[in-house]
Amino acid sequence: MTERQGPPEVDRVAASRRAVAARRERASLKRDVTTRVITPQELLRRALADPASPAGAMRVTEFLTSIPAIGEGKRDRILHDLGISPVKRLGGLGARQRRALLDFLDRRWPEPRPRAGRSRLVVLAGPTAVGKGTVAAQVRKRHPEIHLSVSATTRPPRPGEVEGEHYFFVDDAEFDRLIASGELLEHATVHNRYRYGTPRKPIVRALEDGRTVLLEIDLQGARQVRAAEPSATLVFLLPPSWDELVQRLVGRGTEGEEERARRLRTAKVELAAQGEFDYRVVNDHVERAADEVVSLVT
Ligand SMILES: Nc1nc2c(ncn2[C@@H]2O[C@H](COP(=O)(O)OP(=O)(O)O)[C@@H](O)[C@H]2O)c(=O)[nH]1
Ligand SMILES: Nc1ncnc2c1ncn2[C@@H]1O[C@H](COP(=O)(O)OP(=O)(O)O)[C@@H](O)[C@H]1O
Structure with a gap:
């Protein structure tokens, strides 16, 4: 048949x-x-x-x-x-x-509205693997005049990460010392795991030189910067979709399954706080997103 x-x-x-x-x-x-x-x-x-x-x-x-x-x-x-x-x-x-x-x-659910009176101190935050590091690196490449802050962290270096370029890698005792001596503008334990903090001196110096300063930090740090410096500009980087965020985290391949799940839990908390930020930028294409960040702050 x-x-x-x-x-x-x-x-x-x-x-x-x-x-x-x-x-x-x-x-x-x-x-x-x-x-x-x-x-x-x-x-x-x-x-x-x-x-x-x-x-x-x-x-x-x-x-x-x-x-x-x-x-x-x-x-x-x-x-x-x-x-x-x-x-x-x-x-x-x-x-x-x-x-x-x-x-x-x-x-x-009022959508965030940009505030007046912004300064050249700019915070770039957003959920894990949205591309904060990638976009910040693109901003630096296109605009070397913008000062990109290098954080201190107790996290061990990943392969290819360079001391003083990606992070200052320190142990717990040194991190405690940095806090005690007031050398950090803000600091936080991220993903309930390692500590990260922004060294204050290089930022003060760059701002005094009239440069724009970009901090790529987490939500807790962004809140501390806003409290310390209310005129700071807070930018939240968004993924094009939740599925794409998960893909980027998996695709980066730097975390195991348990760590990825932990980071995605934090991501939900961070996404829920995006209304606290002055601007939201979707990281669909790295160059476009970097240009948008720069156009917002220069
Ligand atoms: N509060 C705060 N967060 C930071 C600082 N430096 C990095 N972070 C945040 O720590 C988180 C983890 O960073 P990292 O270990 O490099 O992993 P990745 O962001 O997934 O590549 C990210 O959300 C960073 O934005 C800092 O100086 N202060
Ligand atoms: N616009 C984009 N499109 C596609 N992939 C991206 C984009 N931006 C970043 N990525 C990729 O997503 C992964 C996470 O980026 P990363 O900069 O490490 O994120 P974060 O610093 O926010 O944790 C990396 O593999 C990176 O190459």
Whole structure:
């Protein structure tokens, strides 16, 4: 018996493949909102710009429950209050419903607005493996006039890391001494593991010389710098998606599975704090992201 594959069946197979791919993309977008890689407003803007996109095809119910702290009960109350039917897809919202939903999101989760009166002390932070080191190195390559701070750390050097260039590698006793003598502008234990700190003197000197200073440090350090120097400019580097962040961490190959899991837990905490920063830059392409960082601070 011969099997005939008529065009309708071919179409069905293709349609079902497309449906699976679209479902996967919607799941990935939901993860991005849940992990706060993108704001709900950003997802909604994408849906409205292209109703046929995976974002546009997302049901308003799925959208709302992907937002941290919105469960099914709250979701239904919100939809009722905003006068939106639960069967609606984001791309199919009417003009009044879009406005109502965007206003609601802006009240609930205001997007960071740049502050006035920034200084040339710039902090670049962001989750593990987002590419902070790579982008900072690109900034230095393109703009040697920008002073890149070299931190002290109790972490052992990775292969290829150079003392005084990537870090000052010190033991616990020396780190204690640096803290006690006030030689660190800020310091923190990162990923519950090793200690890292920013030597104060080179920064003060570079700022006195009129140079822009870039610190590539973690969230705790960024908060300390803001407290010590409120006019500092805080930039948060974001991955294009949560899945891409995981890929970069795995692809770098410098941590085992347990350490990667630990870092991803910290990453969720850091992503949740991005609203404290003055600017957010997506590290999609290294050169573009480096240019954006420079344009924000010079
Ligand atoms: N607070 C603080 N964090 C730092 C400092 N230097 C590096 N870090 C952060 O420590 C974390 C771990 O750095 P590292 O061990 O080089 O790993 P990687 O960032 O995954 O390449 C990163 O989030 C860095 O931004 C510092 O001087 N102070
Ligand atoms: N824009 C990018 N696109 C693709 N891969 C990137 C990008 N930026 C960085 N990477 C890669 O991601 C991995 C993590 O980058 P790294 O600079 O070590 O991150 P971090 O300093 O934030 O921990 C590295 O393998 C790096 O080559």
